[in-house]
Amino acid sequence: MPSRLRNILYSNSLLWGLGAAFLVAVLATAVLTFIVVRDAVVSWWQAPRVEAAIHTPTPLPNVPTLAPNQVLQTNQLAPTPQPWDGQSRINILLLGLDYRDWEAGQGPPRSDSMILLSIDPPSKTAGMLSIPRDLWVNLPNGFGYGKINTAYMLGEAYQLDGGGPGMAMQAVSNLLGMPVDYYARVDFDTFVRFVDEIGGVKINVPETITVDLLGDGTQKTLQPGVQTLSGEIALAYARARHTAGGDFDRARRQQQVLLAVRDRILDFNLLPDLMQRAPYIYYQAQEGIDTNLTFDYAIKLAWLMLDIPPENIHHGIIGPEQVDISTSYDGQSILVYDPQALLELRDDIFSTYGRIEPAAAGTPDAALLRAEAARIFVQNGTSVTGLGARTRDYLEQQGFDIAGVGNADQLYPYTTVIDYTGNPYTLKSLIASMGIADSQIFTSYDPAATYDVILIVGDDWAQQNP
Incomplete structure (x- = not known):
């Protein structure tokens, strides 16, 4: 009789990208979604403590007024916006694409990270759950079993209805038994610009860490302690993966950064100014954002997210307690999840009044x-x-x-x-x-x-x- 598989996992990422550049930051600076680059660090070197070079916010130019129903959606295959009454629970899939696929020119990229963000307006609670890229799932549209990070790629490659975002949303919905009506992703540059726009983020670095700045191969070493990081260094900090806890440490840093963005806005009362500058920020970042959230919804979510007390924002990672490490038939390292443990984690993160059974979430067991x-x-x-x-x-x-x-x-x-x-x-x-x-x-x-x-x-x- 086969024995119970119970291995411990130490891999996988999380990061995210949310529409409207400023909303991205407000809701968790979506751009952690592009924390992708997995290239191993060949050498490490020590440098003096990094003091962030924060850019001065750009003056507000004269830009057109955005229509409330305007959508910053660059993927023509992706799902169209769904009606939202502003009071019902809203679930948004934050996506990050594999930067290595883009560099190699290998066709549609895989998603390197997925985070499901769920906000419940009546209870003023929110939850964020990171989904590892190697999770082995039954993919939608008859593709059979595969890693969840291939859902986006397959949706794009086969030009399916909904494209990559739609396929990824359905895969996550099937996994967790929760409806997913919105998606968002944002690129590196948009994240860096926005963090600089708000004057950087204050991070308490728990231990010495060497980070790689994107693009030029430059490394910086951050010493323990509270410090203000520029957009470029905040991104590198969130992307770093070579620590004792591997990808789990990285996931925690990403959530630390996104919550630091929220704190920065609240501490300095930046939201009124951001609201005034929202059209400019929106237009400035439109090349790096893809979402089916309307501008009106983005504004509502921004106010709502900032009104949620920190203790009501729950976040977690699908990790060693929910998955076993295994090997696929073709030699890939995969993560096989325990359905009961996964559902318990889901309920811990997202439930407001008790268990979220699939039927209650809108997806019947049948x-x-x-x-x-x-x-x-x-x-x-x-x-x-x-x-x-x-x-x-x-x-x-x-x-x-x-x-x-x-x-x-x-x-x-x-x-x-x-x-x-x-x-x-x-x-x-x-x-x-x-x-x-x-x-x-x-x-x-x-x-x-x-x-x-x-x-x-x-x-x-x-x-x-x-």
């Missing part, structure tokens, strides 16, 4: 099962004649796809499930429908397996269904 389309083979592991067939009939009524029934090669005291292709919502639903113990759920990745899931009914199930 829809999630259909999306996974897992083919289940039922084996009778008991001496009770016909139990396998009766179990098949029961599960088909629950919406499961039962591909066949047979007898197990031995008797099983406990009902056991073996997942060969990664089907978290199928496993979650089987556990709920049959009361299967978590200790009896096993993963044995094999894309060539005849069936996606083998369900072996044991004596415990027979006793419940004599």
Whole structure:
């Protein structure tokens, strides 16, 4: 019998990009979305403590007034804006694209980072969840299983309805059982300009860290302590990955920077000035922003986000407690997630009044099962004649796809499930429908397996269904 896979992960990134340059910063300086460059640092050198060179804000020019419904959307395939009443919970996928793909000219880029930002206006709460790029999921539109960071690339490459953003949004929605109606991404330059526009960000650097400035290969060493960082150095700080905690440390730094932007605006009461300058900032950064958020929504979200107390902003990372490290059939390092642990993390980050079940989030369990389309083979592991067939009939009524029934090669005291292709919502639903113990759920990745899931009914199930 296969053993339970329980490995510890130390990889993956998070970063993000949100529409309207100034909103990006207000909501979390979306641009951490481009914290991509993964090139290993060949050498390290020590330099004196860096004092940020902060640019003086540019005077406000005469620019056209933006229409409330104007959208800064450069991707013509991407989803169109959805109506928002300003009071309902709003979920926005913040995307960062793989800079190395762009440099290599290898076609549509993968997403290097994804953050789901969720804001609940009535309760004045917000949550941010970082999704690792190597997470192994059932991709939308019939592409089968793959890393979640390929969703954007496939949507662009195949010119699908919604394009890369739409495919990525659907992948995240399927993963978390939450609707995702908006997306945003912003590039490096936009982030740097905005941070400089607000006079830099104040960061408490916890330990000595060497960072790489983007583009010229220059390295800077930051010493521990509170210091004000320019846009260029703040970006390098958020991008740095060569620390003891690897990508998990980087994720924490990115969230530290984005919250520092919010604090900077509040501490210096910059929002009124930013609102006045919003059209200029919007036009200045339009080349580096892609979002289906309207300008009107961006303004509402900016005010709302700044009105949320710091203790009501929850943030987390899909990490070692939710994933196991594994290897795909073609040798890729992948992350296989524990569906129950993932949903618990989701609820911890986003829930206001208790558990967010998929149905409550707008995505029924039945829809999630259909999306996974897992083919289940039922084996009778008991001496009770016909139990396998009766179990098949029961599960088909629950919406499961039962591909066949047979007898197990031995008797099983406990009902056991073996997942060969990664089907978290199928496993979650089987556990709920049959009361299967978590200790009896096993993963044995094999894309060539005849069936996606083998369900072996044991004596415990027979006793419940004599």
